[in-house]
Amino acid sequence: MDHPVLEKLYHPENYRTIGHQLIDILADYLNQNYKNDIKVNNYQNAIDSLHSWEKFLSEDHDLLAFFKKILNDSMHVHNPNYMGHQVSVSAPIASFGGLISDLLSNGMAVYEMGAASSVLEKKSIEIINKAVGYDKDSGGFLTSGGTLANLTALLTARSIKIPEDVWQNGYEDQSYAVMVSEQAHYCIDRAARIMGLGSKGIIKIATDENYCMKIEDLESKLQDANQQGVKVFSIVGSACSTSTGSFDNLEAIASFAKKHHLWFHVDGAHGGAAVFSKKYKPLLKGIQNADSIIIDCHKMMMTPTIATAVLYKNELNSASTFKQKAEYLYDSSEDFDWSNTGKRTFECTKLMMSVKFMSIIQFGGIGAIEAYVQSLFDNARIFAKIIQSIPGLQLAMQPQANIICFRCNDEHSSVQELNKLNASIRQRILEKGDFYIVQTMLNGNLYLRTTIMNPMTDVVQFKSLLESINRLRIEFAN
Numbered sequence: 083m084d085h086p087v088l089e090k091l092y093h094p095e096n097y098r099t100i101g102h103q104l105i106d107i108l109a110d111y112l113n114q115n116y117k118n119d120i121k122v123n124n125y126q127n128a129i130d131s132l133h134s135w136e137k138f139l140s141e142d143h144d145l146l147a148f149f150k151k152i153l154n155d156s157m158h159v160h161n162p163n164y165m166g167h168q169v170s171v172s173a174p175i176a177s178f179g180g181l182i183s184d185l186l187s188n189g190m191a192v193y194e195m196g197a198a199s200s201v202l203e204k205k206s207i208e209i210i211n212k213a214v215g216y217d218k219d220s221g222g223f224l225t226s227g228g229t230l231a232n233l234t235a236l237l238t239a240r241s242i243k244i245p246e247d248v249w250q251n252g253y254e255d256q257s258y259a260v261m262v263s264e265q266a267h268y269c270i271d272r273a274a275r276i277m278g279l280g281s282k283g284i285i286k287i288a289t290d291e292n293y294c295m296k297i298e299d300l301e302s303k304l305q306d307a308n309q310q311g312v313k314v315f316s317i318v319g320s321a322c323s324t325s326t327g328s329f330d331n332l333e334a335i336a337s338f339a340k341k342h343h344l345w346f347h348v349d350g351a352h353g354g355a356a357v358f359s360k361k362y363k364p365l366l367k368g369i370q371n372a373d374s375i376i377i378d379c380h381k382m383m384m385t386p387t388i389a390t391a392v393l394y395k396n397e398l399n400s401a402s403t404f405k406q407k408a409e410y411l412y413d414s415s416e417d418f419d420w421s422n423t424g425k426r427t428f429e430c431t432k433l434m435m436s437v438k439f440m441s442i443i444q445f446g447g448i449g450a451i452e453a454y455v456q457s458l459f460d461n462a463r464i465f466a467k468i469i470q471s472i473p474g475l476q477l478a479m480q481p482q483a484n485i486i487c488f489r490c491n492d493e494h495s496s497v498q499e500l501n502k503l504n505a506s507i508r509q510r511i512l513e514k515g516d517f518y519i520v521q522t523m524l525n526g527n528l529y530l531r532t533t534i535m536n537p538m539t540d541v542v543q544f545k546s547l548l549e550s551i552n553r554l555r556i557e558f559a560n
């Protein structure tokens with residue numbers, strides 16, 4: 083190598099020196115978070131942040147200073163006061179999986195460009211499918227996120243359930259649709275539209291007082307669709323929904339799907355990981371009857387973003403997603419090509435995601451996932467009890483998962499006043515940076531939304547968050 087800049091970038095000793103220093107910085111960072119010595123978030127608005135970075139980048143700084151600024155200017159999910167969006171508080175050791183896969187940079191699309199990670203991907207899927215209760219015909223792969231995973235599974239559903247060859251000919255005269263709860267993640271709606279089904283291609287089912295799909299509405303909604311000449315080919319159960327963490331009745335949806343020959347898909351992006359918990363698996367009763375399931379490893383399985391399992395009850399179905407029907411001619415699973423995952427995934431080049439997931443299993447065992455899910459679900463129930471004991475706070479519902487929505491409420495304020503109050507409280511909390519929580523709208527009411535993702539978040543943090551909320555409420559009242 084005779085170019086000095088390339089020599090600098092590729093030199094193993096630079097890698098070693100900076101790496102050792104960075105690991106020390108990151109381990110100290112974890113300690114600071116666990117002890118709550120730093121804020122959960124040094125909030126700046128986007129323009130201030132842009133200016134601060136422009137200034138930094140125009141000055142002379144070394145790489146470690148650059149990394150430190152990234153740490154300073156990011157959300158600190160490892161802080162026990164982090165109770166916001168549903169990304170996993172990554173198991174720190176899993177980031178070594180990221181380090182090794184980033185250095186190796188194997189592209190994964192074909193087996194030979196990622197032999198280890200392709201095989202580990204198969205093993206990851208086997209571990210998850212066993213927990214689901216699928217049998218040996220099952221299979222799947224990992225893909226880049228729940229959004230893409232849901233789209234991929236629905237494309238498989240289309241290729242299996244729709245008699246005409248849409249892959250080859252596009253849609254002809256017939257309209258098709260997917261049924262889903264009105265509380266489903268927006269990516270299902272987006273997937274249906276990407277698939278060219280249009281707005282009539284997504285049939286939303288109302289939800290009950292716990293924001294679960296109303297099973298009693300399914301037959302009439304299906305009839306309505308038939309009368310309008312729209313053919314339903316799939317139904318999606320949410321396990322759980324994103325806003326409130328509500329689990330649809332998967333067993334009832336499975337019977338409905340079976341009766342009407344629909345593809346039954348489960349969006350288990352968040353709550354699907356409860357298959358690993360003896361205590362909470364009953365929330366997913368019936369999941370093993372689904373034709374396909376997706377579960378985000380980067381939500382409830384401690385895996386760094388991003389890795390999502392797409393699971394199939396019958397693995398052979400997954401081969402037809404991106405193929406014309408005529409090419410889909412496997413006589414048996416022996417002819418089936420599991421190792422070149424690129425044939426079945428949207429991605430061509432793909433991250434070696436299995437390495438991160440399997441690092442956790444290798445270091446902590448499968449029991450680690452059970453422990454993570456169970457402690458977070460347990461803690462959510464404890465938090466809900468505390469909320470209920472405080473006058474003036476109202477829970478949206480008893481938590482089923484580790485998502486808790488609540489709001490400040492009183493009898494004399496209007497809906498608008500209450501929404502404004504709760505939105506102001508949430509905004510002030512964001513800007514102060516002591517805690518991180520989010521918000522959601524339910525039936526026109528704005529709720530504060532928390533997800534307990536950090537196993538270190540405990541009664542101390544719950545009480546202190548609620549005290550902060552109470553102080554803000556008093557401040558806004560004056």
Ligand SMILES: *Cc1c(COP(=O)(O)O)cnc(C)c1O
Pocket residue numbers: 168226227228229230267269320321322323324349350351352378390
């Ligand atoms: C988070 C979530 C998604 C989207 O998954 P991404 O990995 O963020 O793309 C889909 N469905 C549900 C129920 C979710 O909670």
